[in-house]
Amino acid sequence: MTTNTPSNDAFAIDLPAVQMHVAKPDQPIIGKVVRSELCTLGGKKSAGIVRHVEIDISGTLMAGSFRAGQSFGIVTPGLDKNGKPHKVRLYSIASPTGGEDGSGNILATTVKRVHHELDEDHTLYDGVASNHICDRQIGDELRITGPNGKRFLLPARPAQHDYLFIATGTGVAPFRGMVRELLDSGIDRNVTLLMGSPYESDLLYHEDFVKLAQEHERFTYVTAISRQTVDGRPKEYVDGALNRIADNIKPSLLSGDLLVYVCGIAGMELGVLRTIATMLESDPEALAGYIDCDAETLADRDSWDRRMIHRAVKPTRRVFLEVY
Numbered sequence: 001m002t003t004n005t006p007s008n009d010a011f012a013i014d015l016p017a018v019q020m021h022v023a024k025p026d027q028p029i030i031g032k033v034v035r036s037e038l039c040t041l042g043g044k045k046s047a048g049i050v051r052h053v054e055i056d057i058s059g060t061l062m063a064g065s066f067r068a069g070q071s072f073g074i075v076t077p078g079l080d081k082n083g084k085p086h087k088v089r090l091y092s093i094a095s096p097t098g099g100e101d102g103s104g105n106i107l108a109t110t111v112k113r114v115h116h117e118l119d120e121d122h123t124l125y126d127g128v129a130s131n132h133i134c135d136r137q138i139g140d141e142l143r144i145t146g147p148n149g150k151r152f153l154l155p156a157r158p159a160q161h162d163y164l165f166i167a168t169g170t171g172v173a174p175f176r177g178m179v180r181e182l183l184d185s186g187i188d189r190n191v192t193l194l195m196g197s198p199y200e201s202d203l204l205y206h207e208d209f210v211k212l213a214q215e216h217e218r219f220t221y222v223t224a225i226s227r228q229t230v231d232g233r234p235k236e237y238v239d240g241a242l243n244r245i246a247d248n249i250k251p252s253l254l255s256g257d258l259l260v261y262v263c264g265i266a267g268m269e270l271g272v273l274r275t276i277a278t279m280l281e282s283d284p285e286a287l288a289g290y291i292d293c294d295a296e297t298l299a300d301r302d303s304w305d306r307r308m309i310h311r312a313v314k315p316t317r318r319v320f321l322e323v324y
């Protein structure tokens with residue numbers, strides 16, 4: 001996993017204080033599944049299986065302890081192939097800070113079932129924790145740790161910024177919570193969510209985001225479909241879609257008001273940073289607010305690779321990365 005490791009403090013953003021590790025792996029709290037449903041646009045026809053799962057944690061140490069953008073851990077019962085307890089797997093909280101109920105008693109997450117064919121004998125390996133969560137029925141228990149994370153958060157003073165959230169797959173989970181929190185707060189700021197998926201049927205919470213965009217003038221919802229042509233638009237990744245909406249985003253980048261959040265498949269951040277670099281190439285001062293890199297590296301951006309991020313290509317504190 002890569003999280004934000006900012007290059008310097010010049011563009012530091014005040015973040016709220018958070019609680020962490022209230023429930024530790026040796027003493028997880030017990031939550032109860034209260035809702036579990038597919039959240040792909042295509043439902044059962046979608047290529048991937050992704051479920052929206054809500055968990056009641058009322059009466060536990062973790063009730064009211066989390067903020068949007070944090071994650072929590074799942075302790076799966078049983079032992080791994082070495083006879084050791086399964087390692088904790090992390091899942092993003094998909095709820096606003098107040099949870100689904102407004103009081104921090106019900107948290108949601110967005111879980112993709114992991115399946116993987118083993119090369120040697122073609123047998124199917126099922127991911128341990130993702131399938132454990134998705135197999136639970138209403139009323140079943142889950143062992144939960146956390147909360148985790150202190151950087152991938154909304155700022156302490158949200159009304160001072162505009163927001164660009166860029167997600168692939170279940171990377172949209174924290175943004176479901178953050179977007180709702182910002183829109184519910186009534187701030188008069190631009191909020192853009194750019195969601196990428198291979199097929200339109202794999203889009204997550206699509207109908208909810210379309211509805212939010214209809215209800216909130218300053219919320220823009222954009223999709224990038226990479227393996228299918230939709231409405232005559234060519235196939236594109238999130239960086240292509242970002243380039244498509246560059247004119248809408250650029251004023252906020254130039255003023256430095258924009259906070260950029262990227263969450264999802266490891267590697268997606270490269271194209272996003274490259275596109276921002278291209279958008280701000282003619283304004284080095286504005287670019288320095290988002291990416292710290294020298295002129296030679298900037299000119300050679302077509303050959304950037306992931307290993308350069310946080311080294312030669314350093315996102316500033318206005319860029320929040322969580323890729324896994």
Ligand SMILES: Cc1cc2nc3c(=O)[nH]c(=O)nc-3n(C[C@H](O)[C@H](O)[C@H](O)COP(=O)(O)OP(=O)(O)OC[C@H]3O[C@@H](n4cnc5c(N)ncnc54)[C@H](O)[C@@H]3O)c2cc1C
Pocket residue numbers: 001071081089090091092093109110111112113114115116118125126127128129130131170171173322324
């Ligand atoms: C901060 C953070 C937030 C996250 N948020 C989310 C989220 O909101 N939603 C979400 O779905 N995921 C999220 N993840 C990913 C999640 O933590 C898990 O990594 C993911 O669900 C897979 O876990 P699993 O136990 O199902 O699979 P695992 O059992 O861990 O297996 C994962 C893969 O490892 C390989 N593998 C493991 N064991 C073997 C073996 N014995 N033989 C061969 N191959 C093997 C396989 O390729 C398999 O596909 C997040 C991760 C991080 C770090």
